[in-house]
Amino acid sequence: xxxxxxxxxxxxxxxxxxxxxxxxxxxxxxxxxxxxxxxxxxxxxxxxxxxxxxxxxxxxxxxxxxxxxxxxxxxxxxxxxxxxxxxxxxxxxxxxxxxxxxxxxxxxxxxxxxxxxxxxxxxxxxxxxxxxxxxxxxxxxxxxxxxxxxxxxxxxxxxxxxxxxxxxxxxxxxxxxxxxxxxxxxxxxxxxxxxxxxxxxxxxxxxxxxxxxxxxxxxxxxxxxxxxxxxxxxxxxxxxxxxxxxxxxxxxxxxxxxxxxxxxxxxxxxxxxxxxxxxxxxxxxxxxxxxxxxxxxxxxxxxxxxxxxxxxxxxxxxxxxxxxxxxxxxxxxxxxxxxxxxxxxxxxxxxx
Numbered sequence: 357x358x359x360x361x362x363x364x365x366x367x368x369x370x371x372x373x374x375x376x377x378x379x380x381x382x383x384x385x386x387x388x389x390x391x392x393x394x395x396x397x398x399x400x401x402x403x404x405x406x407x408x409x410x411x412x413x414x415x416x417x418x419x420x421x422x423x424x425x426x427x428x429x430x431x432x433x434x435x436x437x438x439x440x441x442x443x444x445x446x447x448x449x450x451x452x453x454x455x456x457x458x459x460x461x462x463x464x465x466x467x468x469x470x471x472x473x474x475x476x477x478x479x480x481x482x483x484x485x486x487x488x489x490x491x492x493x494x495x496x497x498x499x500x501x502x503x504x505x506x507x508x509x510x511x512x513x514x515x516x517x518x519x520x521x522x523x524x525x526x527x528x529x530x531x532x533x534x535x536x537x538x539x540x541x542x543x544x545x546x547x548x549x550x551x552x553x554x555x556x557x558x559x560x561x562x563x564x565x566x567x568x569x570x571x572x573x574x575x576x577x578x579x580x581x582x583x584x585x586x587x588x589x590x591x592x593x594x595x596x597x598x599x600x601x602x603x604x605x606x607x608x609x610x611x612x613x614x615x616x617x618x619x620x621x622x623x624x625x626x627x628x629x630x631x632x633x634x635x636x637x638x639x640x641x642x643x644x645x646x647x648x649x650x651x652x653x654x655x656x657x658x659x660x661x662x663x664x665x666x667x668x669x670x671x672x673x674x675x676x677x678x679x680x681x682x683x684x685x686x687x688x689x690x691x692x693x694x695x696x697x698x699x700x701x702x703x704x705x706x707x708x
Contacts, residue, residue: 409691
């Protein structure tokens with residue numbers, strides 16, 4: 357985590373002289389202000405379903421209410437999934453599912469502070485020059501609140517259902533992702549830009565207006581592949597989305613550190629986020645009943661789901677993430693469970 361220092365020793369000495377405070381009291385004041393200030397853990401809300409148990413049934417009104425409550429409750433960011441229909445891991449494929457890059461500008465218009473993004477947009481779904489233009493427009497609509505999530509993609513059934521070519525070799529999709537990011541950054545930061553790559557090209561292209569955020573919106577690159585993906589993050593990313601319980605998060609972070617050292621990058625300049633599912637209840641019995649209802653067999657609680665527990669247990673686990681170096685937890689409340697959300701906001705978030 358980043359540290360800030362407040363240099364107030366001389367000012368404190370003046371106060372001591374004026375008020376006759378004891379040296380012991382002075383030292384107490386000094387220690388408070390001179391000690392490293394740890395940036396607060398941030399929390400993001402990943403909206404994996406547009407079905408809300410306490411909603412009205414109006415998908416837009418319910419989603420608007422959801423993000424406005426998240427903003428009021430202190431979440432730093434709100435993420436939608438960039439998929440064409442619901443993933444089986446989160447619900448029925450037939451449930452209503454709003455388009456990411458259509459709903460994001462609408463969400464920006466009904467909020468004022470919370471940051472917004474797609475987690476993440478696959479390279480194969482849109483021409484990267486067009487996506488760069490869409491993102492720049494959204495950055496203006498939101499007043500500079502866009503987080504740009506980008507990835508190589510990989511959910512094969514969705515490509516085929518919508519008639520998109522699915523490239524089987526992951527190495528090619530990753531190469532496309534890297535090349536697309538180079539093109540997007542170039543368009544965001546140059547008056548005119550020409551790029552001739554193996555997969556994408558633009559010629560003397562103008563993109564105006566440029567994004568509001570400078571030098572460009574923060575780029576979160578999805579994926580944790582140790583050889584290629586984390587290397588691309590070290591080279592081009594402003595944020596990563598690591599995966600798994602705190603011990604696995606820590607291992608992935610160490611790999612990212614090594615890549616950063618090799619490319620001459622300060623790893624501290626990359627925001628470390630992680631994604632986890634939250635299921636919370638006041639008692640173990642209530643928690644078990646909730647697991648059986650929202651994560652029924654054969655799925656159950658999977659090994660990567662670290663934030664399933666009572667409020668006190670979740671406080672401990674979030675603390676482990678913090679000690680492992682996580683800057684932001686991006687959370688999915690299973691089934692949009694209102695009790696899990698309320699308990700986490702009221703009894704867990706405030707501890708950090």
